[in-house]
Amino acid sequence: MRESSLGFCNCEFGHIPNEESLFRVIPAPxxxxxxxxxxxxxxxxxxLAASEELEPVxxxxxxxxxxxEVAPPVNCDLECQSVLDQIGLEVFRSLDTKKVPVVLGGEHTVTYGAYSGIKRFFSNDDIGIIQIDAHADLxxxxxxNPLSHACxxxxISEQWNPRIHQIGVRGISKEEFDFRNSHPHITFQDAPELWKQGLSKPFLPDDFPSKVYLTFDVDGLDASLMPSTGTPSPGGLFWxxxxxxxxxxxxxxxxxGFDLVELAPCPQFNSPDFTAAVAVYAGMWAVCEGRENNAIR
Ligand SMILES: [Mn+2]
Structure with missing residues (x-):
């Protein structure tokens, strides 16, 4: 696999040494x-290419x-479980060196690896998951294939039983619908309710953990905003x-920490790539803001 030499918004922030960087971007193709x-x-x-067009503010x-910092891409030519183990190790190492992991997929399966690294580091903490997605993936x-993106x-639910809050789901099988309804640790605001009622206030249950991991499947966005994904779906989120x-x-x-997954770029059609880069940068904003609001070092 060719190693990416790209940074994230390098033209603006490339002068900051890796060892001083808060964020560690982990490409997982x-x-x-x-x-x-x-x-x-x-x-x-x-x-990463689109990130060079971002404005810093x-x-x-x-x-x-x-x-x-941008890590070398995870070698995804290996068998799937080995790839997930590598992603987990990269996430763990990031946290262990006081960095915030930002995983770029790749298919949604990468989140299983990423969350394993999260749980290895935060073994005594409940880490809630916010899932922005068109699908429940349950x-x-x-x-x-039990390691499909759709599973x-x-x-994650079976292995760690974390609190999960899904936002924007609009494609769900009967099996998933029943599973979700019989597992109260999974809460949700599906796309139709989001559209009709606006975001719930408060948007998370009161007892949702204070530490949160975000998994952002770009197909959670409306297909008009995000056509460059495996299953673009109407009725989704706008920016x-x-x-x-x-x-x-x-x-x-x-x-x-967070991941952003399932961007499948269309040649000559840059806008969804840029939207994904903005979403990653917005995630970084949220990390900084959360640390400041909650005075966590
Ligand atoms: Mn998904």
Whole structure:
């Protein structure tokens, strides 16, 4: 695999030494279980390329001033579980060196690896998961594969039983619908309710953990905003809804890491790649804001 030499918004923040950087971006170009449109293995590189067009100020602050290191891409040519183990190790190492991991997929399966690294580091803490997604990803198997992107939250749920809050779901199987309804640790605000009622206030249950990991499947966005993904779906989130979710999230909770997955770039069509880069930068804003609001070092 070719090693990416790209940074994240390098033209603005490339002068900050890696050892001083708060963020560690981990490219994870995994593409093994794609069921419809392919191309997500090109996602991380497209996001890094698009990041060079970002403006540094976001909501009145400059999150990139905290420093953004980009790790070499995870070797995704190995067997799937080995790739997930590598991602978990990279996430653990990031946290262990006081950095905030930012995983770029690749298919949604990468979140299983990423969360394993989160739980290895925060072994005594409850870490809630916010999942922005068009799909619940709670299938036991999909096309015979338990490590399919469509099963990732089921695997995480079975292994660690964390609190999960899903936002923007609008494609769900009967199996997933029943599973979700019989597992009260999984809460949700699906896309139709989000559209009709606006974001719930408060948007998370009161007893949701104070430390949160975000997994952002770009197909949670409306297909008009995000056509460059395996399963673009109508009726999804628009940008300022995402921004509001992040603002509400860090008002009294801390974002300890996040991933952004399932971008499948279309050649000659830059806007979704740039949207994904903005989403990553917005996530970094949320990390900084959460640390400040909650005075966590
Ligand atoms: Mn997903």
């Amino acid at each position: 995994l593409e093994k279980s794609v069921s419809y449109g392919g191309g997500t293995k090109a996602g991380p590189e497209a996001i 976001y909501l009145g602050t400059v999150p990139g001033e905290a420093g953004i 299938r036991d198997q999909y096309q015979g 990732v939250m089921r695997r 300022h809804q995402v921004e509001t979710i992040l603002e509400e999230l860090v008002r009294d909770r801390e974002l300890i």
